[in-house]
Amino acid sequence: MAEGTSAFLHAQSDAQLALCDNGVARFQVGNDAWFVPSKHGIWIPSGRDFHLSAQTTVEIHRLYVDARTVQRMNLLQKPTVVRATPLLGGIAQRLASQGSMRLTPSEIRRLAHVAFDEIARLDHPDLRLPGGHDPRLTRVMDHLVLHPQERRSLSEIAQAFGTSERTLARxxxxETGMTFSDWRRRLRFMYAIEQLAQGETSAALSAGLGYSNPSAFIAAFRKYFGAPPSSFRDPK
Structure with a gap:
């Protein structure tokens, strides 16, 4: 999927795991957005429409899981980003690129069962950015998503958008369960993940996102995700 392209995908009767083999993608499900970097995936339950946009050139493999298997294995019931294992990524690639080496139905079933076991034990990094409903809030959110390096305070932003600081804070x-500061911090880290995948340095990101130096940015990033920025660089 080429950088800058997007697609609206209709609900499926099966749940699906969309694995990002390289690049970074955003998945919009309802009002919320999930940022899915390389070697991660997103679990999308059955019956959910979603919008997919490629922030970089991205390769995505999808695995479909029927409702009976979801229930039997007690798999996830809501959209969730997962950290893919090499085994799961390999299975997804094998199923997606059979080519002349066609798999038999029994081989597909065996691979699928291994994949289901892997899905059940995947880590779930919190890469969800909550959205809102109230137009006064969504206008501000849309602006900040387009301008994650925005430095103005909540009071200044509220004034610019014709509302009050108290109203926006409330x-x-x-609607998100987060304070404005926490929501903006998460947005900035999501933006950083996208930029890291495109080769941006921690030094450049730290300056743009208001950190005093790269070490401060790296420490804050590691504290938030439990991993350094380098772990989100797209492997070439």
Whole structure:
């Protein structure tokens, strides 16, 4: 999928795991957005429409899981980003690129069962950016998503958008469960993940996102995700 392209995908009767083999993609499900970097995936339950946009050139493999298997194996019931294992990524690639080496139905079933076992034990990094409903809130969110390096305070942003600081603070907490500061911090880290996948350095990101030096940015990033920025670089 080429950088800058997007697609709206209709709900499926099966759940699906969309694995990002390289690049970074955003998945919009309802009002919320999930950022899916290389070697991660997103679990999408059955019956959910979603919008997919490629922030970089991205290769995605999808595995479909029927409702009976989801229930039997107690798999995830809501959209969730997962950290893919090499085994799961290999199975997805094998199923997606059979070519002249066609798999028999029994081989496909055996691979699928191994994949289901892997899905059940995957780590779930929190790469969800909550959205909102109230137009006063969504206008501000849309602006910040387009301008994650925005430095103005909540009071200044509220004034620019014709509302009050108290109203915006209340709406952020009510509709996202997060304070404005926490929501913006998460947005900036998501933006950093996208930029890291495109080769941006921690030094450049730290300056643009308001950190005093690269070490401060790296420490904050590691504290938030439990891993350094380098772990989100797209392997070539």
């Amino acid at each position: 709406l952020f907490k009510k």
